[in-house]
Amino acid sequence: MDSNSQIESNESSYQVPDYLRNSSSKRSVSSIQSIQSKNSSSHSVKEVSFSELGPKPVRYGSSGADSRGLSTSYKEINDEDARLVYVNDPGRTNEKFEFAGNSIRTSKYSILTFLPRNLFEQFHRVAYIYFLVIAILNQIPQLAVFGREASILPLAFVLSVTAIKDAYEDYRRHRADKIENNRLAWVLSNDRFQQKKWKDICVGEIIKVSGNETLPCDMVLLSTSDATGVAYVQTTNLDGESNLKTRYAKQETQMKDPEKEKISGVIKCEKPNRNIYGFLANTDIDGKRISLGPSNIILRGCELKNTNWAIGVAVYAGRETKAMLNNSGAPSKRSRLETRMNREIIFLSIFLVTLCTIVCICHGVWLRRHRDELDLMQFYRKRDYSEPEVEKYEYYGWGMEIFFVFLMSVIVFQVMIPISLYISMELVRVGQAYFMIRDNRMLDESSNVRFQCRALNINEDLGQIKYVFSDKTGTLTENKMEFQCASIGGLDYSNGKASNEDGQKGYSCQADWIDLRPKMMVKVDSELLSLSKKNQTEEGRHVYNFFVALAACNTIVPLTIETSDPAVILIEYQGESPDEQALVYAAATYGFMLIERTSGHIVIDIQGERQRFNVLGLHEFDSDRKRMSVILGCPDKTVKVFVKGADTSMFRVIDKSLNSNMVKATEAHLHSYSSEGLRTLVIGMRELSASEFEQWQSSYESASTAVMGRAALLRKVANNIENNLNILGASGIEDKLQQGVPEAIESLRMAGIKVWVLTGDKQETAISIGYSSKLLTSNMTQIVINNNSKDSCRKSLEDALLLYKKLPAGGQLALIIDGTSLVYILDTELEEQLFELASRCTVVLCCRVAPLQKAGIVALIKDRTDDMTLAIGDGANDVSMIQKADVGIGISGQEGRQAVMASDFAMGQFRFLVPLLLVHGHWNYQRMSYMILYNFYRNAILVFVLFWYVLFTGFTLTTAITDWSSVLYSVIYTAVPTIVVGILDKDLSRTTLLKYPQLYGAGQREESYNGKLFWITMLDTLWQSIAAYFVPLLAYWESSVDGSSIGDLWTLAVVILVNIHLALDVIRWYWITHAAVWGSIIATFICVMIIDAIPILPGYWAFFVIADTTLFWVCLLGIILGALVPHFVVKIFVQYYRPNDIQIARELEKFCTSRVSRNAEIEMNPIS
DSSP states (O other), X not given: OOSOOBOOTTSXXXXXXXXXXXXXXXXXXXXXXXXXXXXXXXXXXXXXXXXXXXXXXXXXXXXXXXXXXXXXXXXXXXXXXXXXXXXXXXXXXXXXXXXXXXXXXXXXXXXTTHHHHHXXXXXXXXXXXXXXXXXXXXXXXXXOOSOXXXXXXXXXXXXXXXXXXXXXXXXXXXXXXXXXXXXXXXXXXXTEEEEEEGGGOOTTOEEEEETTOBOSSEEEEEEESSTTOEEEEEOHHHXXXXXXXXXXXXHXXXXXXXXXXXXXXXXXXXXXXXXXXXXXXXXXXXXXXXXXXXXXXXXXTOEEESOSEEEEEEEEOGGXXXXXXXXXXXXXXXXXXXHHHHHHHHHHHHHHHHHHHHHHHHHHHHHHHTGGXXXXXXXXXXXXXXXXXXXXXXXXXXXXXXXXXXXXXXXXXXXXXXXXXXXXXXXXXXHHHHHHHXXXXXXXXTTTBOOXXXXXXXXXXXXXXXXXXXXXXXXXXXXXXXXXXXXXXXXXXXXXXXXXXXXXXXXXXXXXXXXXXXXXXXXXXXXXXXXXXXXXXXXXXXXXXXXXXXXXXXXXXXXXXXXXXXXXXXXXXXXXXXXXXHHHHHHHHTTEEEEEEOSSEEEEEETTEEEEEEEEEEEOOOTTTOEEEEEEEOTTSOEEEEEEEOHHHHTTTBOTTTXXXXXXXXXXXXXXXXXXXXXXXXXXEEEEOHHHHHHHHHXXXXXXXXXXXXXXXXXXXXXXXXXXXXXXXXXXXXXXXXXXXHHHHHHHXXXXXXXXXXXXXXXXXXXXXXXXXXXXXXXXXXXXXXXXXXXXXXXXXXXXXXXXXXXXXXXXXXXXXXXXXXXXXXXXXXXXHHHHHHTTXXXXXXXXXXXXXXXXXXXXXXXXXXXXXXXXXXXXXGHHHHHHSSEEEEEOOSSOSHHHHTOSEEXXXXXXXXXXXXXXXXXXXXXXXXXXXXXXXXXXXXXXXXXXXXXXXXXXXXXXXXXXXXXXXXXXXXXXXXXXXXXXXXXXXXXXXXXXXXXXHHHHTTOSSSHHHHHHHHHHHHHHHHHHHHHHHXXXXXXXXXXXXXXXXXXXXXXXXXXXXXXXXXXSOOHHHHHHHHHHHHHXXXXXXXXXXXXXXXXXXHHHHHTTSHHHHHHHHHHHHHHHHHXXXXXXXXXXXXXXXXXXXXXXXXHXXXXXXXXXXXXXXXXX
């Protein structure tokens, strides 16, 4: 222990350091000590949510899940799972193991592999294989119906467009890879650092990185510019977090200069894995074995900050770095609508086969009936009598002719399966995503974060959500913690007695005429502020120890910020936990200001007197213990352990016999704080005797250097020292609700969406937040399940179900259940009872739940119902829940970007969920539903017209519609309008949708796309095809018009028909909609005229001949009226006599005056 334990402000060693005079606006003034600085390896709570679940079934609720859900850093390293890295000897390192080089490749293709691989990937879509088979069949002379080139064009067009897009994207990746691989780094070679391209770096080489540079590979730190071996890195490129992380070199290597002193040794580390928060290794340096942990490794992609230089040895390179192993997106999800659509495509396929079967059977009957005439009949002559020697034509017999006709029918009717639908859906989703991203009503102005659409294939699912599973902290609340009150020594100190003057002034300390102040001020309690300045009394000593614990028991990094006043310097506390930041700011405000943190000590300015505490050990917070502790050598030469943690964990290790009254008072205060919605922590302490400290130190050293079972041994060491504590007090931190959360939850509830909250907070805190957010209401009957055994859980569930049955009509239930109970319920036979109860509840509130339990609750609903689920959260502990739900939304908050990176959509505030679901989700679902049905309709009507023609032409499969018109029908004639309408049309205005949230129920009830609508659409299509075919047929029955001329009439009639049909259904017209609809009709006329004006194509000049007659135009008008008038009449009849909610609201928009509209009430369908 340092003999100079107390530091006077006038000592030279603690005069104002140079960094305060430095021109840099923000500099580090400290180093951080973590558990690994004493040769240990610990873990953080965040690691659990980044575990690889593997192929084994995930157990969400049982305690055994913890062991299976551990990250790789928890696993013990053995020879089979290890790699050996020889320091400064890349040749020997790579000689045996052949580790990956540092060249990276994010591109998918090369020049040689692009065409085969891209085509292979595209043909994963079964529809593309179908059209490929059709195109191949059409190349066979006996089956050729269309021109060979024309039959290939649609598929070739679709494949080409996708290939060009993929090629451009891959070119950009190639370019980025080239830039990345050719960056330069300083690598030790021949005892001096020389520049080397990143791609040439090998595992085992020693690399030097300067400040603000990006790390080229994953490196174990050897030394840094800081004398204590500390380096600061920013991991924004890796996990999105902007807070500085502390990494450090071991003292055994810190003092060595690789250019002057040869460094040799071997590092035994785990094999490459994706866990960015874990690292397990041992190293033998100069014959001494040293353990390495997550704080000793710096990862590729991180930036070195506030450190002049750092030297490390490469352990993972290239594709084996953790950044590259994590270079994959969230699990792919398919929209519910697209899944339903596949069912209808199967029906269409069956219908297609039926049509082809009818044609081939009729053809067979026709051949039998005319078998005696086939020798001379056109198309079927068996013999050629034009030459002296009679020759046989290629007639294949009755059976083969029927088979050929069946295949030819498939070719002719191929458009029954809409190939263009897939591309149309992709384009529509891109357009919808653009407008969602550009919606300023979903722009978080405080952080300037816009809505992000990270998964384009499930936009329409946003319109069918039934369950919302939400995290609390950082999602419903701001996650900007503010210290509110404290219980110290059994006394409650509340900010209700705060002094505004003291609160505004805050605490500051002087150092060489420089005024140091905390960046954030906390309102103070005047009585507590007075006590904090007196440590002679018993109460004063309690307060002293309490605030020392707040200032010291953390992993906070103090940084300085220059102000406009050169005499004032602000101290900003950075750390991964907002709770820790709030506690340290509170301690600073009460006169216990953390000034400096190095790898061996911390300096706290206590009421103007700087005191040095030696950090002898630190056990970081983990999910098993739910607490952290620090062992300090204090200025009075005593050794104390300070512990803070959750109340459930802390009261198990506090010696209640020492001061039972204080413990009871603290428990009462905790209950009061939780009821007010505050987050609570309990603080304890005890003084260690010399023998206790020596025993801990010995156990600590043994555990930290253990090769096997290190993690378990370290937890055991922590548990042994964290016991028999004296309670110091408890803290209450407020996490305020985000703006608009109560209103958002009320709107979601009115929309028929059930909101469940899954949080790790205490039950009382969660209930309080539930009331303030309007999730819970006073008229709800609350069911609380808080048990410690399976039998008691079973009884609680049975009692709750009986209570539900006795509930009066219209009564609402709220289920409140804790994580301990879920341990005994999830993955057991009780799960079914929980589902039965929870599905009947209006609100479910889960407290003290682990990350995997959150996913288990989502699975409870998702696996047992067809209802759409949405999970929303902001932290790493929400990732499993977000990925499990049908739709995952990440909040860009204070806990980094892990949730955002795993999500389908991301936004800045919970309240944006209302416009996202009720407005954009509704629009997306309505548009996509209509577009799919319309695509089925427009393709089926053409097939029916071709089918009628086949029936009247001896089943010969000749077509009156030209090859090129058949090809262009889905590409030019009718494609653009449906895409434009799918992006822009709005059945209702934003104002109406937000005013009447019940309108969202249309998507939940699948009103816009269902089997009934599909068959109605097909019947309507059948009628319109009859009108389109038979009106011209009857009109020209006795005429001498040729097939090409009447084929042009049918082509134009069908195109005009489907576009006017679309126009009748458009709700919001824009100039681009007019251009698309009417422009498509005009484009069809132009294309038909061009095709018929080319002499080498069949039907030369046919259009110009038939269009010169009045009958042609009369037929077009007759077709439109005959086909669409019944459709229009039925539509009006249904809207007038059996309107749905959407149609009622639309009429209200159109016909009600603004005064009536404000006072109008709409009777909606009941919410199921």
